[in-house]
Amino acid sequence: MKKTIIMALFMCLGAITFGQQPKKTIASETLEAIKNDVWVPFMEAYDQLDSEKIKSIHSMDIVRVTIDQNNIETGNPYLDGFGGFIESMKTQGNKLGIAFAILSTATNATGDIAYQRGYYRLSSQGKGDETLQIRGYGYFNVGLRKEDGIWKIWLDSDSHTSISHDEFNNSEIVYEL
Secondary structure, eight states: HHHHHHHOOOOOHHHHHHHHHOOOOOOOOHHHHIIIIIHHEEEHHHHOOOOOHHHHHHHEEEEEEGGTTEEEEHHHHHHHHHHHHHHHHTTTTTEEEEEEEEEEEEEEETTSSEEEEEEEEEEOOTOOOOSSSSEEEEEEEEEEEEOOOOOOOOEEEEEEEEEEEHHHSSSHHHHHH
């Protein structure tokens, strides 16, 4: 009986210790570097319809998961396709816009790998539109790593999501041009 009580006490203490660890704080310098290396150039690439800029923020060994289509693409074939999409929008005389709401960030102990999840808001302006129009929202997960001191996307997945404008705009971290 005494052993059972002692074991139960250790299990409870273990559950309390491991189950309620404090949330790790991510350095503001890391968040700012990711914003400047990845999210600002991403938004600029859409705004400027710059296919080379969109490719430059991705690792050459990118893994892209399009959840809604049950599809995975990698490396240059994905980057060339993404760049082609940007170029086709430019050729058609359309405009694009994208904004990001970051919900969470995690990093490894050495600070050279990060994971972020959040929402994106896609806007476009086609023929007949006077301004960019919000076309929808998506939920994303990205793996990021430093390559030669610059943050790059090496894993990217997303799916469509139904959130309100307020839910997006009221996120703690919102990046938009």
